[in-house]
Amino acid sequence: MLLIDCPFCGTRPETEFRCGGEAHIARPADPSALDDGAWAEHLFVRSNPRGLHAERWVHAHGCGRWFNAVRDTFTDRFVETYKAGEQPSHPIDDARA
Amino acid sequence: MAQPFRLPSGGRVDRATPIRFTFDGRTIEGFAGDTVASALLANGVHLVGRSFKYHRPRGILTHGSDEPSALLQVDRGPGKIDPNNRATVVEARNGLATTSLNRWPSLGFDVGAVNDLLSPVFVAGFYYKTFMWPRSFWDKVYEPVIRAAAGLGVAPQVPDADAYANRHAHCDVLVVGGGPAGLAAALAAAKTGKRVILADEQPEFGGSLLHETGASIDGQSAEAWRAAAIEELDGYESVTLLPRTTAFGYYNHNHVALTERVTDHRESPAKGAPRERLWQVRAAEVVLATGAHERPLVFADNDRPGVMLAESVRVFINRYGVAPGRRIVFVTSGASAYAAAADAKAAGLEVVMVDLRPERDCASEAADLRLMGVEVLTGQTVIGTKGRKRVAGLVVAPCANGTVGARRVIACDCVGMSGGWTPAVHLFSQSRGKLAYDEGRDAFLPGVSAQAERSAGAAAGVYDLASCLATGFAAGAEAAGATETRAFAASPTRIGFTPVRDLPTDADPAKVRAFVDFQNDVTAKDLKLAMREGFESIEHVKRYTTTGMATDQGKTSNMNALGIVSKALNRPLPAIGTTTFRPPYTPVTFGALVGPARDALFDPIRATPIHEWAAEHGAAFENVALWRRAWYFAKPGEDMHAAVVRECRAVREGVGLFDASTLGKIEVVGPDAAEFMNRMYVNPWTKLGVGRCRYGLMLKEDGYILDDGVVARMAEDRFHVTTTTGGAPRVMNHMEDYLQTEWPDLDVFLTSTTEQWAVIAVQGPKARDVIAPLVSGIDLSNEAFPHMSVREGAICGAPCRLFRVSFTGDLGYEINVPADYGRAVWEAVFAAGEPYGITPYGTETMHVLRAEKGYIIVGQETDGTVTPDDVGLAGMIAKAKKDFVGKRSLARPDVVASGRKQLVGLATETASLVLDEGAQIVADPNQPIPMKMLGHVTSSYFSANCGRSIALALVADGRALMGRTLHVTTPTGFAPATVCDPVFFDAEGGRIHA
Structure with missing residues (x-):
């Protein structure tokens, strides 16, 4: 069981949290302006890197707040957590790049 | 004489506190502080089990948790039986009943021992080689026999009585x-x-x-x-x-x-x-x-009872005051066994030391031991052992540069071996x-x-x-974050050993049974065979030969196995690597992992304020998520079918009472509440008047239905949202996610109120008559309070939000009162309804009544791949809204393509036939297999009100197939059914507005 540092509550065990997938994928302001390919990309395509990955997490059994985390998908280590709207201090790996 | 092998003094056992337990029915005496193993040895019992595959006699190899052989069934009383306990870690005490494993009819005479004679058959991988053909033998012959032979202990038959x-x-x-x-x-x-x-x-x-x-x-x-x-x-x-x-x-x-x-x-x-x-x-x-952990030595018949690890011999002597034998031969490739030999000699036992190392490598410790009067042979190898159910001699021979000299048999009743330490x-x-x-x-x-x-x-x-x-x-x-160090003065320790793998022998290699893994009966020969057959990765060797598996996880065997593999492949040991160490280190009981999460504490149970009333009135309950919901209320003599038929008729003809408290409820409040609702639901909310309700449909971003429920506008800035029973947390999380992460600018608060409201549904033509005398402050007339509206007032003096809504298709109300008033109001409504024959009904009747009206249930008619149009609800979508969650996906090519499954009704040709939910549907039952599936039945019931069975189904292009006969799988073949409109009852819909 991992320990996760909620930016609002502090360090808590993993079982209090839920992961919401990759972070920093903004919902397009006008989805209707996207063609099918671009919309499919937004909906379904994720970076899935081996390495540092920015993720959305929610402290579901705690404060209920969503925040972001950088986790190493290889070591399963949480490198940092930060509030929604902020940027990570670690460069994240992007398998698509 | 009791405990004939107990030494006259020494050990940590409490000689003033004798204890007794049984082993295979025989009474064993010991002392407090004994393990089962030390007490057995004190009584001269070495034969304690039969091995897994060959049913060879096995004894006690170690003194601790690494024990591979001495596994016992331990019975501590009714419901307290544990298989595969290591005798070396079970503390002996009064009242234990222990039995040996894997033998029939008795430990001494075991029919399964014939396997040992058949050992050429049971080589590495014999499962994979032997049970290949004929195919038809698998179910009838091989599997039952393998299952009967598999495992060691016997699984308990009754629930664990312990906490x-x-x-x-x-x-x-x-x-x-x-x-x-x-x-x-x-x-x-x-x-x-x-x-x-x-x-x-x-x-x-x-x-x-x-x-x-x-x-x-x-x-x-x-x-x-x-x-x-x-x-x-x-x-x-x-x-x-x-x-x-x-x-x-x-x-x-x-x-x-x-x-x-x-x-x-x-x-x-x-x-x-x-x-x-x-x-x-x-x-x-x-x-x-x-x-x-100490390593055993790998020589022929090294598994004979009485052959144990050298340090374990020492532990039994020094810690338990037990002599594992009177004449002990130690055989070692290292120095630590000399300490054991010295202690054995000091305890008055006959000792011979056999060292595999040449004299020059062990001269110092050999000299010390010889000074004590112990014969020390150096530069030896071990050819084998004498005896069957107990070792009677060790066969040794001098060995130098691979040349084995003349054999000598050293008579003994115990062997202490040491191959070094891991x-x-x-x-x-x-x-x-x-x-x-x-x-x-x-x-x-x-x-x-x-x-x-x-x-x-x-x-x-x-x-x-x-x-x-x-x-x-x-x-x-x-x-602890300190930097302090300390030197200790201590007596010297005999350390150092020369690694040996399988020992040189002059015997016919085909006949040598030198065990590496005692628990799984894996010999050095098995490992070499695996390599000849091409298994070189240590992980493959492990699985093919089963070395290092089972309860001891190879604590005693791993390094010997690696060494033999390394030698056979002529690769250095680090290039072989180790197998992965996985938890648990030693076996863990299921009980410990489960802890208190049993019975009522297995899973949280959610019950409504009306639960006890339902239980008192004969309700059967079903599980819906964590909720217990009243399923049906059978009267004496009624089965479920009869009860549901009666309940369904009562609602349509008079009035029924239903506990809808489990519906999820979310209060959406704030200046931007309507805008937020517009973005979360397909429906338009801006113009919904205060006091009005609307059926809301919620999609995921991929365009598929996530949830549905009636939403009431309580005020310009306040919505009372209801969700499905099972979907409440999901919907709340979905809303919170978007509110916090996509639209933090919206001024909206979400509060789950599921547990705060008790919801009493009063449904049927007489519903208004029943509640009218109880309600104050609300005009119940059809004109003032039409279908799909909500009013705040009081019922029986309790504040209430009264909804005029219906999930039955008949006139209906849903009374929301604070949960603490729930049961009192329910009872008042029930009493007020008695002149009208008011009938409590459960979820089964609720399901039938809604299916008669073609109302969908999310999760039953939908499965995460169903769009609003698929279930005929495209009309709910607000055309004017530029965006809402899921809108863009409704224009995806595969969502607008033809051939999607659509919701239809099915009427079976045989009116009494109730189809199976999930049954597949085809156009032509005579087509070749594999048949083309058109869809499946999603809901199916017998409808008393329709006088026949009814079913809902998702069928490819179903709305274009009205009137067509399709064929549905049943346990006895295909049944014909006609595609029809999903509304089976009151198609005009007049009753709901009565």
Whole structure:
């Protein structure tokens, strides 16, 4: 069981949290302006890197707040957590790049 | 004479407290402090089991948790039977009944022993080679026989009568292992004032000090030092001592799981005390002082009862005061066995020492032992053993440069063998630390740590007592953030060994049965065969030969197996690597893992305020998510079908009463509430008037239906949202996610109110008449309070939100009152309804009535791949809205394509036939297999109101197939059914507005 540092509550065990997938994928302001390919990309395509990955997490059994985390998908280590709207201090790996 | 092999003095057993238990029905006497193994040996019992595959006689190999052979069924009373217990760790006490395993009809005469004669058949991988053909034999012959032969112990037949506890704990330093290194580590850490937990699997702390009776530390006896250390540790309030506690799993972020055996050793445990306690410790720093395991030697018939590890012989003599034999031959490739031989000699036993090393490599220890009058043979190899159910002799021969000389048989009744030592790096490896092979010590040692831990003592390959203490102390200090070190003065330890793999022999190699893995009956020959057949990866060899598997996980066998593989492949040992160490370190009971989560505590149960009333009125309940919902209310003599038919008629003809409290409820409040609702639901909300309701449909971003429910506008800035029973948390999370992460600018608050409201549905033509006398402050007339509206007022004096809504298609109300009023209002409505024959109904009737109207249930008509149009609800979508969650996806090519499954009704040709939900639908039942599936039945019931069965189905292009006959699978073949409109009852819809 991992320990996760909620930016609002502090360090808590993993079982209090839920992961919401990759972070920093903004919902397009006008989805209707996207063609099918671009919309499919937004909906379904994720970076899935081996390495540092920015993720959305929610402290579901705690404060209920969503925040972001950088986790190493290889070591399963949480490198940092930060509030929604902020940027990570670690460069994240992007398998698509 | 009782306990004929008990030494006249010595040992830590309490000779003033005799105990008795049974082994295969025979009474065994021992003393408090004995293990089952030491008591058996005290009574001269060496034959304690039959091996897994060949049913060979097996005895006691070790003195601890690495025991592969002496597995017993332990019966501590009704419901307290445990299979596969290691006799070497079960503490002997009055009242235990132990039995040997894997033998029939008796341990002495075992029919299965014929397998040993057939051993050429049971080579490595024989399962895969033997049970290939004929195919038809698998179900009838092979599988039943294999199942009967598989395993060792017998699974208990009744529920576990014991209780188990779980505990979470935090500490600064967790020390695993309470031997000299662990004690020193705990002392160093405790001195800093940090919170320390010291855990050891044994009943007493001390590890090797418990049998190093001649050792001294800092000028005092090892025992005096041990006692002082424990007394000091016990004096710290910040130190928790956990004896009988095995750390079995090392997980992420220093999360270590341990089991504490609380009461197994007690004859009459305190009432309510758990049998075991699972500790989940989160430690800032960990010290692993887990010791080392001795290696057996690999020679022919090395599994004979009476052949055990040299150090174990020493432990039985020194710690338990038991002679494992009167005439003991030690055979070794290292120095530590000389200490065992010396102690055996000092205990008055006949001793012969056979050293595999040449004289020049063991001259010093050999000379010491010879001084005691012990014959020491050097430069030897072992050819085999004599005896069957108990060793009677060891066959040895001089061996130099691979040449085996003349054989000599040394008569004996016990053999103590030592092939060197293997550090117990299991937990280190579980922590994902990297192992490094050390050639000098022929062992994989802890290398680079992956977590905040360090190893000390024998676990780190340090075998000398003074160094164990020093490395332990330094590790404990470091873990506590200190830099203190300490030197210890200790008596010297005999260390060092020459690694040997399988021993040279002059016997026919085809006939040599030299066991590497005692528990799985894997011989050196099996390993070599596996390599000849091309299995070279150690992980493949493990699985093909089963070496290192089962309850002992190869603690005694792994290094010997690796060495043999390395030799056979002519590759250095580090290139072979080790198999992965996985939790648990030793077997863990299911009870400990389950803890108190049994029976009523297995899963939380949610019950509504009306639950007790329903139970008192004969309701059967069904599980819906965590809720218990009233399913139907059978009257005496009624079965479920009869009850549901009666309930369905009662609602349509008079009035029914239904507990809808489980519906999810979310209060959406704020200046931007309507805008938020517009974005979350397909429907338009801006123009919904205060006091009006609308059926809301919610999609995921991929365009598929997530949930539905009636939404009421209580005020311009306040919506009362309802969700499905099972979907409430999902919807709440979905809304919160978008509100927090996509639209934090919206001024909206979400509050789950599911538990705050009790919801009483009054449905049927007489519903208004029933509630009218109870309601105040609300005009119930059709004109003032039409279908799909909401009013606030009071019922029976309790504040209420009264909804005029219907999930039945008939006139109906849903009375929302604060949960605490729920039962009182329910009873008042029930009493007021009695003149009208009011009928409580359950979820089954609710399902039938809604299906009669073609109303969908999310999760039944939908499965996460269904769009609004698929279920005929495209009309709900607000055309004018530029965007809402899921809107863009409704224009995706595969969502607008033809051929999608659409919701239709099905009318079976045989009116009484109720189709199976999930049944597949085809156009032509005579087409070749595989048939083209058109869809499946989603809901199916017998409808008393329609006088026939009804079904809803998702069928490809179903709306274009109205009137067509399709064919539906049933257990007895295909049944024809006609596609029809999904509304079976009151298609005009007039009743709901009555």
